[in-house]
Amino acid sequence: MNSRPVEAFPVGDFLLEELARRGWTQAEFAEIIDRPPQVVSEIVAGKKEITRESAAQISAALETSPEYWLGLQDSFHLWQQAQDERIIQQLDDVRLRALLNQQAPLALLRKRGVITASTLREQSEQLCELLEIENIKQKPTLKMAARRSNVAESVSSIQVAWLACVRRQARRRSVAAYSQQGLRSLAERLSRDVRNPFGFADLPARFAEVGVCLVYVEAFPGSKIDGASFEMDGVPVIGLSGRGHRLDKVLFTLLHEVAHVDLNHIADGVILDEDNPHGRQQEDDANELAAQWALPGWLPEVPDRIGQGWLARIADTFGVHPIVIVGRLQKLDILTWRSALAKNAPSVAEHLRSW
Numbered sequence: 001m002n003s004r005p006v007e008a009f010p011v012g013d014f015l016l017e018e019l020a021r022r023g024w025t026q027a028e029f030a031e032i033i034d035r036p037p038q039v040v041s042e043i044v045a046g047k048k049e050i051t052r053e054s055a056a057q058i059s060a061a062l063e064t065s066p067e068y069w070l071g072l073q074d075s076f077h078l079w080q081q082a083q084d085e086r087i088i089q090q091l092d093d094v095r096l097r098a099l100l101n102q103q104a105p106l107a108l109l110r111k112r113g114v115i116t117a118s119t120l121r122e123q124s125e126q127l128c129e130l131l132e133i134e135n136i137k138q139k140p141t142l143k144m145a146a147r148r149s150n151v152a153e154s155v156s157s158i159q160v161a162w163l164a165c166v167r168r169q170a171r172r173r174s175v176a177a178y179s180q181q182g183l184r185s186l187a188e189r190l191s192r193d194v195r196n197p198f199g200f201a202d203l204p205a206r207f208a209e210v211g212v213c214l215v216y217v218e219a220f221p222g223s224k225i226d227g228a229s230f231e232m233d234g235v236p237v238i239g240l241s242g243r244g245h246r247l248d249k250v251l252f253t254l255l256h257e258v259a260h261v262d263l264n265h266i267a268d269g270v271i272l273d274e275d276n277p278h279g280r281q282q283e284d285d286a287n288e289l290a291a292q293w294a295l296p297g298w299l300p301e302v303p304d305r306i307g308q309g310w311l312a313r314i315a316d317t318f319g320v321h322p323i324v325i326v327g328r329l330q331k332l333d334i335l336t337w338r339s340a341l342a343k344n345a346p347s348v349a350e351h352l353r354s355w
Contacts (some may be wrong), residue, residue: 008079011072012044018062033057049073055220074302096120099136104161108220108349114165123340130164143269158223159272163230165258167216168230173204177237178211180262186210187258187293190251192319197247200351205255212261213237214254216355223274229257245349246296246342248327255290263289295320295328302334306341327337 019029026044030037035057042048050058051072055066081087097120100106104127109115114130117123124136131140140160160350186206193199207214217240219225219250226249227340238257239293242250261270266284273283295318303310306329315322323345329335330342 008076010046010076011050011069012046012169013071014039015058015069016044016260024133032061032355066180084249092119096124096136100124101134103131103140103157104164105220108158112218130152130168131160132167134165140253144272151245156223158220158224159274162217162223162225162241163239163272164216165227166215166228166237169217170213170235170237170239173208173213173215175208175213176211176292177233182210183207183212183236183258184204184262187255188296189264190258191294193326194251194348195319195321197321197346197348197351199251200348201292201354204355207238207340211236212258214240214355216240216352218353219243225274227253227257228270228272229266231266234286236266240352242349242352245352246323246327247321247346247348248324250348250352251296251303251324252290252327256286256355258288258293259289289295291328294324299325299328302329306335308341 002154024032026040030040033054035054039048040052043050044052052066052227055069058064058069059066061322093241094305097106100120100123106115106123106127109127109130110123115123117126128134128136128138134138141158142155142163144155147322194203204214213235215237217239223239223241224243226243227241230237238254238261240250240254240257243253244250253292256273257271260266260282263282264287265271265286271282297318300314300317311322313323314325323342326335326339326341326345330337330339335341
């Protein structure tokens with residue numbers, strides 16, 4: 001409820017009324033509060049504002065409170081602002097900017113070239129289009145599958161914006177009819193096909209051939225998203241953020257999302273894979289299947305001292321890049337995450353950006 005008055009009056013008018021009730025002149029009142037007559041005259045005329053010090057002096061003389069006089073003064077100034085069309089527009093712009101930033105990380109979207117408009121109204125229209133909402137106050141609708149903690153946790157606006165960018169890219173792509181067997185065959189040989197990082201370059205086209213839309217949207221700072229998978233108009237979509245850029249990490253994330261698609265987890269909604277210490281059955285199942293695809297079969301006995309020669313031989317046996325073996329050993333806690341064997345790990349960032 002708006003409790004502001006329809007019209008407000010200068011604080012000097014109220015002070016003049018109080019003096020008239022007591023039969024005091026402005027000069028007499030100035031002497032009472034021990035201030036120059038000019039100060040009282042300027043307050044009454046609206047040429048000088050009441051300070052905290054003068055509010056305390058006036059209230060002591062008139063048996064009121066300092067807050068009363070400061071409140072009258074603030075109310076009048078706010079009323080004046082409410083009549084100023086320029087200020088009204090400024091405040092409307094502030095409200096709109098707040099709404100835009102509540103919905104998405106606007107500065108980041110502008111920096112990434114997702115939002116290109118220069119005016120607030122046009123930015124609002126572009127953001128509504130991206131989030132697929134009718135107006136900026138509407139909440140974006142993205143049906144999320146059960147989260148890892150088996151509790152419906154909230155999805156941040158940064159995560160929603162990232163997913164919206166994935167969805168927009170996917171809408172611009174065409175793919176063949178979905179083939180589950182084709183996707184499985186691709187997944188089974190994927191770790192061998194990307195033994196050289198250049199193998200990542202043509203993955204979107206290869207996935208399109210089996211009916212899956214594969215897109216890359218660089219991770220948004222703070223989103224903590226590795227990847228996502230969902231169904232859009234009957235088409236399976238996989239989005240990768242490329243966090244870390246290390247070949248084995250991006251490869252496993254991709255295989256993990258493929259597993260979600262193969263196991264039909266996306267029928268329940270968007271699968272959002274981000275940092276989360278909890279586990280749930282769908283995640284465990286997807287991890288297990290992805291691990292089988294990444295390295296089919298068992299690792300041989302691991303020596304006490306793991307060297308580059310042993311890694312190279314085992315990688316050749318599986319037909320994968322040695323960093324995939326390192327990554328598996330790290331997941332098994334056989335190697336630390338700071339192991340020297342992981343230094344100079346190949347990055348796939350350049351090839352992801354080419355998608």
